[in-house]
Structure formats: structure tokens, C-alpha cells
Amino acid sequence: MDTAGAVDVRWTQAARTERRGRLTTSVGLLFAFWVFLVAWSAIDAELSQTLVRTPWVRWGVTGLFPAGLATWLWRVRRSAWPLVTSVPFGTALLVLLLAMTVLGTVVLQAPARDYAAHYPAWLAPVLLRLGLNDLFHTAWFAAFLALLAVSLVCVAVKRQAWKVPMWGHLCCHIGVVIVLLGGTVGRLLGQKAFLELREGQSASEALATGGGTAAQATIPLGFSVRLEDFAVDRYQEESRLVVYRIDGSSVRPVRSLDAERASGWCAVGTDGTELRVIGSKGPAAEIELRNGGQVSRRTLMAGSHDAVWVGDGKALVALERRPPEARAYRSRLAILENGRKVREKTIEVNDPLSWRGWHFYQSSYRDRDPTWSGIQVVRDPGFGIVFAGFAMIGLGVIFVYYVRPFILKRRAAA
């Protein structure tokens, strides 16, 4: 690493001047860009409500914004190029994206109707107007991601990133572009839907989900899917003897014994009291408590607020039933084409079925309706692209920091 330092300069000499770019200028410009975009979409939203009958007026007015921006960009193109391909600009862009990402976790991401309950009356409309209730799907967030992609491509061109020592940088940067591209392809060409089936039922179209408030549309699949069989596999139901420790107002569990399997004495309480299970059946268990020479027996019932204070009154023992949680739920699906079964697979969470570009994911079940299965249906032609982009970023980082130093060292030696 250290010896490579000197040679590093050769490959980054060109970058030298751009590194002196101004971080504050970049942050300021990008923030101004954000304000511009937000104002633009807010005005557009306003006009779309007031100018319902004359949409061309709306397009004329809101079209002025991007036209003005484009004109300005064209005029400053000579100074914009070195700026947009500079490290400070990249840093500023990443900082803004980070800020937006964090903002999207601080502000509630929910439909507008939930806002009244969470925010004061003066704040809710402001947040909604800025699109902060669905930040990651706003036009301005998309514009920033587009800007990220554009500047990354510019950087690759400017830095002649195809030369061997720069492969890692190229992979990192273009990898990000490719992830964004894959995401866009998925959003534009992909489809998402939901399928509700009962055992024996089949369907050849699914209910579209996502994509705004449009009336529920159905998407034809081009084949049919039949639910042959549905089953929920559950963990065993359990009875547990739970020991709680009480300190002032805090109550916390400190021990939990399987009432059916526990054997031997177990210390509870702070005064040396011990407990053992004698027998348990269904929602009842019989226990024995001993402290010094004193031994007492008790029967506990689950769910009856029936608990035993132990020893010094700082511990409490209760019997609790644990409902049998779902371990897995599985749908045996058959694909039918022209009435003929062409494929069969049992799907579960983490193991979908794929057919002609459609993927069927086990998504939900109903406790009270054991023949019903909810299946998420997705077509995402962008995922392969996203996967490739992600892999590029990972390999790129390895190249930059673990392979490139060797290459530079070898060149220095040669």
C-alpha cells in the first residue's frame, strides 16, 4: 500500500484538480436542485387539481421548469462537466441521498389518511405536500437517483475508467448505475399481483397490487394456477413455568421451564427457594417448592391469573400456554396450460415457484380458514440486472483495495 502510494499519483493525476472542487458549492447546488424539484412537483400537484379541464395549461406552466433548467445547464455545460465529475460533488450527492434515506425513516411512511393521527394539523399538510409520506417513490427522489446514475457515467468517461488499474473503480461506479437501471426496469416492466386461492381452486389472473390507487385491476397470467393442497405446519404447543423477578415496578422473566419435560430442582427467588415440577397435563401443572426444610405443593392453571409468590415475595411463578406458532406453510401449486398439468411444486416462504417469468411466493395464511392461501405473484425482468450490479459493486470494492495495490506495486517494480 505504502510503496504503491507514489505510483498512485500517475493514475490519479488527472483527478488531482477536480479533487479541489468545492464541497460547499456542490452541497448548495444540490440542495437548490432539491428545492427546485419539490417546488415543481408541489406546483404541478396544485395545478392538476385546479386545471382539471385544461391540462395543456398545466403542462405549459410546469414544462417551463425543466425547460429552464435544461437551458441553464446547456449554458454552463463547460463548468458543469468538471464539477459533476469531481469527488466533492460525488460526496455531496451521497450526503444528500443519505439525508433523504434517514428522513424517510424519521417521517412516517404511510397513506395521507393516517397523518392526522400522527402529526399536528399545521404540519401534516406540509409533509404531505412535500411528498414525505411516500418519500422513496416521489419524483424528486427518483430525479436524485437519476442524477447519481448520470454523474457516475460521467465520472467513468472522464477518468478513462476502462484502464486496468481503474477496473475496480469502474465496477463500483457502474455497478451502482446498473442496480439503478435494474430497479427502473423492474418498476417499468415488472408486475406485482396477489392471488387468493382455496384448495382445489384455480385462477388464470391475479389481482394487481402496488401502483397507486387505481381501481383493482386483474392481470392475466397466460396460464392457470391451481392450489392442490395447503397445509400449515406448526411448532408443538407448550406449557411453560415462567419465573418472574419483581423489583419495584419492574417485572421481568428470569427462568422458563418446559412443564412437560423439566426435571430436578431449579433455584427461584432470591432467598434460596427451589422449585420442581411434579406433573403436568394440558393447562395444569403441579409443582413443589422447597426452602430449607419446608416443602409445599401447588397446582397451577394456565391463563387463570393463578400465580405463586415465592419465598421473599420478589419472585412469582406462573404457568403459561404457548400457542403453537406456524413453523412453515406450504401450498402445492399446479400450473395448467390448455387444461393440462405442466408443472407442480410445493411452495413455502423462501422457496417460490417460477413459471414463464412469473414467480409465486407463499405470502400469507388465515388461522381460521385452513384451506385459504395468499400468494404473491411477481414478474421482475430487472432482477438479474440488479443482481449483476450488486455483484459488480462487491467485486469492485475488492479490486480497488485488495487487487489494485498489487497491480500498482508490480508496475512500480517493472
Added chain:
Amino acid sequence: MIEELFGAHPDVGAVAVLHGGALLASAPGAVLRKRTLARAGMWLLAAAFLLNTWVIAARWVDAGRPPFKTLFETLLFYPWCVAAVTLAFVALHRLQVLVPFAAGVSVIGLAYALWRPDVEFVKLPPALQSGWFVPHVVTYFVAYAALFLSGVLALLALVLPRSRCGTAPLDRESALATHAHHAAVFGLGALTFGLFLGGVWAKYAWGDWWSWDPKENWALATWLAYMIYLHVRLMDGWSGRRAMWALVVSFAAVVFTYLGMSLLPTAEGSLHVYR
């Protein structure tokens, strides 16, 4: 007495005590520059690591599933990763100053784990029963461990008067800053793969590789913070102290992603929050 302190988990208590011993030996060893103490601290950390390996393996067998589901379980696994990465760093770069910090953070984590333990095995829900679960979690926790060390080294580079960080390029000027950078690069590489594995897994489980969930967003923000660090250190005048500050602040993002999710108003429905 042991019962009172360690409740249902005397084995975890023993791991905590060994880490405490490593801290008590290595901290004065580092401050007073006593080699034998520092060495003892390192061996105690190694012993704690081995015992923790046993505890985690035993829990894996007993629970019949990977023990990475709950906060309690990750508070056992994080010290394991910190010890592993620290011992590797000590072996590679003779960075024994890291031992008291590694032991210290582990003692804090384990003490919390013992104070609020899991008293029974939480069942694994269907979504977590996947071949992607273990690689995803392990990659992330190794990343978090390396990034912790990089944060510590960056802080040391900032506060120790003798390490000249200045605003000069890191590589030639400050050994601590260089080590901080190496640890950060390893950590952010792992972070990148963790993110990748998470996305692929989510695709197989739910059909979406990204769903803008709060935990996902913070993982993205953390990753962006380290990407910002990479660019910051290429800027003129930013490669020294300021880059080290970037590492310290970025580690704060790691901590928040790991532990801070329940503070967020948006995390109620999140699928990823450790509870």
C-alpha cells in the same frame, strides 16, 4: 450468588467474566505500557472467544436453529465477531491497543444480555428459515466488528497526541490512521456483501429485493456513510483528521442500525428489528 447474577445463563456469565478479565488486564497494560499485562489481556480475550464459540455452538444445537434471532443472541454473537476480528488484527498488525476496547464493548453487550436474557428459545418464523440467513447475519456482524475497530482506531488517531494525522495523506503519516482505514475497508467490503445477500434473500422470500423498510434504509444509510468516507478522503485537505471523523460518525450509524431501530416512529411494522 451465581444464580442471582447470571440467572439461567451461567455459561454466558463465564464468557462475560473472561471478557472482564481481558479488560482488567489489557487496559492498565496499554496505559502503563506493561507488556505482560497486555499479553495476559490478549490471551484472556482468546480464552473468552473460545468459550463463547462453545456457548454459541451449544445454543445452536439446543435450539435446533442458528442462534442469531433475538437481541440476546446477537449480543453473544457480536462479542464473538469482535474478538475474532481483533485477534486477527493483533496477529497481523501487532495492534494490542485494540484488546481493551474489544473486551470493553463485549463486557457491555454481555452485561446487557445477562440483565435482559432470553429465558426460552424463540421459535424461528418461516421467513428466517433460509440458507441465506446465516451468511447474511454473519457477514453483517463481521462488518460491524471490523467497523467498530476502525472507529476505535480513528478515535485514537484523533486523540493521541503522538500520532500525527494532520491533514497530510494518511498512508505515510499516521500508522493508526492507516490501520483505521484498513479496518474500515474490510468492514465496508463486508457491509457491501451483507447488503447484497440481504437483497437476494428478500427476493427469494418475498419477491422484492428492496422494500424501503426502516432497517433496510438505515443499512443503506450506513453503507452510504462509508462510501462518503471513501470519497471524503480523496478530497484535498480532508484525508487526515476529517476522514477520521468520518469514520467515527459512520460507526455511530452502525450502532444506530443495530440497536436504535426501536426509537424510530416508523419501525413498528418493520420485519427486521431485534426485539
